[in-house]
Amino acid sequence: MRDLRRNLREYIDLRHALGFRLRKHERRLSEFITFLEARRTDHVTTKLAIAWAMESSKGHKHSCFERLSFIRSFATYVSSMDAQTEIPPTGTMRRPAIALRPYIYTREEIGRLMAAARKLFSPHKLRCHTYYHLIGLLATTGMRSGEAVRLANSDVDLAEGLITIRESKFGKSRVVPLHSTTVKSLVAYKARRDAFLNKVEAPRFFISESRGPISSPHESFREIRRVAGLEKTRNGIPPRMHDLRHTFAVQTLLAWYRNGADVERNLPILSTFLGHSHIANTYWYLTSTPELLGAACERLETRWGRSQ
Known part of the structure; x- marks a missing residue:
């Protein structure tokens, strides 16, 4: 089993050298190897x-498909050194259909989320404030949740009202300006945290509250x-934290x-503000939400009316 651990390290190093970040891969594949070890x-x-993919994902189709794809890639690498390695066929599990329509929060719903965050179980009275301010930051900047969670102290310049997001998705960095009310709120959180x-x-x-990063x-x-x-x-799917980003873009x-x-x-x-790799990713919002589609049609009708 030591060989698989070494193979995993070599595989991850190789993919990193090729420019892949693989944040999830290493953790999931290590869990898979532990699963194999338990079965000797x-x-x-x-x-x-x-x-393992089905057991570890607890039946969640998207997670199961993702885990199996991680194994398939790793197994392909290992098979060049071990003839007994089996590569799960690509048709083993169908890719689940993905609901493209994002959930757009109303202002009232965002207020309810922030109020609920204040009620979180918080023995040291910090966790509730952490999530209250985290949700507020996501709602007012459209940042990815992972970007906000990974922010270092040096990335948040409250004196200048700027946040620097370093090497986020696609390896891009950007600077996000903050509204004065957001700055005031984060100053209060920082004082409480310190x-x-x-x-x-x-x-x-x-x-x-364990004094470490949010896990x-x-x-x-x-x-x-x-x-x-x-x-x-409204669409039958519980809203996600990531939908705060969608809401910011749409609004x-x-x-x-x-x-x-x-x-x-x-x-x-x-x-650029959202950190999209291509403007086509931003155009997606124009066709994925009825509110925006309606606004765009209304704009076109106004233009046509003027031209006639």
Whole structure:
């Protein structure tokens, strides 16, 4: 089994050298190897790969498909050194259909989420404030949740009202300006956090009550969502933390339409602000949400009316 561990390290190093980040891969594949160790086998087999993918994902189709794809890639690498390695066929499990339509929160719903965050179980009275301010930051900047959770102290310049997001998705970095009310809120959180740490340096801007980085934000968000009464939504799918990003993008575009701004001209600005790798990712919002589609049609009708 030691060979598989070494193979995993070599595989990850190789993929890193090729420019892949693989944040999830190493952790999941290490868990898979532990699964194999418990069964006293040192070879990847299709049967065990499927068994682990289904067991570890608790039947969640998207997670199961993702885990199996991680194993398939790793097994392909290992098979060049071990003839007994089985590569799970690509048709072993069908890719689940993905709901493209994002959930767009109303202002009232965001308020409910933030109010629910204040009610989180928080023995040291910090966790509730951490998530209150985290949700507020995501809602007002459209940052990815992972970007916010990974922020270092040095990335948050409250004096200048700027946040630097370093090497995020696609390896891109960017600077995000903050509204004055957001700055004021984060200053209050930082003061509370520093008092809790009692002169110990914070490992991240947002921290857990164990004094370390936040480790399970999405689990906490599910708890917040439940307390906020947002388990059942308009499209039947519970909203995610990531939908705060979608909401920010859609509301920004809607405001531009309603204020008569040149959306086509401003779209690259929003794309850069959100850290999209290509402007096509930002155009996606125009067709994925009925509100924006309606606003765009209304703009076209107005233009046609003027030209006639």
